[in-house]
Amino acid sequence: MILKEDLQAAVEGQRKSLSKIKGLTQREALAKFSPTSTHIEVITGVRRSGKSTLMRQIIEETTTDFAFLNFEDPRIFDFEIGDFPKLDGLFGEEVSIYFFDEIQNVKGWEVFVRQLHDRGRKVFITGSNASLLSSELGTKLTGRHLSHEILPFSYTEFLAYCNLENSNENFLDYLISGGFPEYLRDRNPEVLQNLLKDIVFRDIAIRHGIKNTQTLMEITLFLIANVGKTTSFNSLRKTFNVGSPSTVSDYLAWLQDSYLLFFLPKFSWSQKSISKNAKKVYCVDTGFAKANSLSFSKDSGRLLENLVYLILRKKRMDLFYFKEKGECDFVAFESKQCKWLIQVTERVHADNKKGELDGLTEAMSFFEKKEGFILTLDQEDKLIIEGKTIHLVSVRGFIENFLSGDS
Ligand SMILES: Nc1ncnc2c1ncn2[C@@H]1O[C@H](COP(=O)(O)OP(=O)(O)OP(=O)(O)O)[C@@H](O)[C@H]1O
Known part of the structure; x- marks a missing residue:
């Protein structure tokens, strides 16, 4: 289990660093996301191909309040399934779009993502391992998600x-x-x-x-x-x-x-x-x-x-x-x-x-x-x-x- 203060520090720190990146190349994949889609959007692809950056670009186009967390942050290394309610509480009720980077590192992640989806929230997730994501997507999130594979630049x-x-x-x-x-x-x-x-x-x-x-x-x-x-x-x-x-x-x-x-x-x-x-x-x-x-x-x-x-x-x-x-x-x-x-x-x-x-x-x-x-x-x-x-x-x-x- 993780301390609430550590989680808060990671969430706030990551949010601050989001605004620092300027001058990114527009990805063609951006056009594939429909603003009206209610599906969970899953962004997969090889390491360093630009998945997180694409997520940032989607965030930049987002007008509503959003939540973001990269689970590879060493500050939340021991994050586990029981910490999700704490995270939910930190984000608050106003949030309507959630962005989770490398969430597959947390065992049982799909339960939380499914709850958010059932509550009518929009969720974006990224991952660089096909089977870790797909086994859960194929069982608990069947029919609720759309997958987007990101390759390095075209x-x-x-x-x-x-x-x-x-x-x-x-x-x-x-x-x-x-x-x-x-x-x-x-x-x-x-x-x-x-x-x-x-x-x-x-x-x-x-x-x-x-x-x-x-x-x-x-x-x-x-x-x-x-x-x-x-x-x-x-x-x-x-x-x-x-x-x-x-x-x-x-x-x-x-x-x-x-x-x-x-x-x-x-x-x-x-x-x-x-x-x-x-x-x-x-x-x-x-x-x-x-x-x-x-x-x-x-x-x-x-x-x-x-x-x-x-x-x-x-x-x-x-x-x-x-x-x-x-x-x-x-x-x-x-x-x-x-x-x-x-x-x-x-x-x-x-x-x-x-x-x-x-x-x-x-x-x-x-x-x-x-x-x-x-x-x-x-x-x-x-x-x-x-x-x-x-x-x-x-x-x-x-x-x-x-x-x-x-x-
Ligand atoms: N559209 C872009 N324009 C400019 N630079 C980019 C773009 N996309 C990615 N990069 C750069 O490429 C590097 C890798 O990008 P990013 O971290 O988004 O990849 P990733 O697929 O999420 O990697 P990992 O799987 O290792 O987390 C970063 O230095 C990032 O700044």
Whole structure:
């Protein structure tokens, strides 16, 4: 249990520090919050991607009285479920909007949030661990919440933050730098290397009591170096000499929970095959991947593919890769309809043209689509092959012309 004075000091101290931050880059995600929604809004995403800052931006737009508490404050380290009534009393009855940062640190948090919601209050919560939040959201708060996943800055946000024009050169800069604000501030790769250590050692290893942290880190680094490639529990188990496949599958699940890595399934009409087949791995940020692996110094094609994955993920589409005789990088479904078939390569040239086209046209026949895309760094062209139209578009052009809203 916590002393009322300590709680009060934390609440007041945090409220004061809220007003100090000026000149923030407007996040695209802000547009997704409807002022009339009565749902609990859940903001999740990788560490340092800007979740708390987004909450601050929402607070700035709030006209009514609000309550705010960041549960990672060391002053309230021993806050427990029984302290919620005390907190409620401190905030008072006038408050109609509540903002809670990293509330999942308090066991049983969902009971308090549900009470607030039942009393007609609006609640925003953030968290950087998918399963800690989702298990409670899935049981006690079902149907009462909306989830918003925050990624590091998009290309448009990057341009705004760095005060740059939209150009090919700046797009390339974004591709290799990514969108973590703290890295973009002075471009020191140590920021991204330390972030990796924080997530792996602090958020995953300590939380799950992993003793063999070296293997966990080696697997993480291996996956980062292999974005865009397929990976399976068994091959990782053999490569890293790990006793059981379930240990590897736990590691991958925890890495995914931390939003650091994402695993893209192979398309199949059978749900069982989707979960069984080898998945492709992608990283939450291309700059982060580059800062933590030497494998991208000559291969920005895989970074570009990673970036397209992130762009499509933001659209909340159901994503797969396609592999039969040939391969197509992305199959994107919207409302159960195949919307886009996308191949990604830095540049189409004589040596890779056949492979890229064969995989894409095979996928187009499979999904009965007349149009497909090859996304490149800077090529723009249109090919018509046996009645099928293939758009060669730069990723920048794709963002501008085919994605509405965020990028
Ligand atoms: N929109 C923004 N404009 C300018 N700087 C930003 C913006 N969003 C985040 N930042 C900066 O990035 C850093 C991380 O932001 P923030 O603390 O909001 O991330 P977070 O996702 O809440 O992190 P954690 O999960 O570790 O609590 C901070 O230094 C913050 O000032």
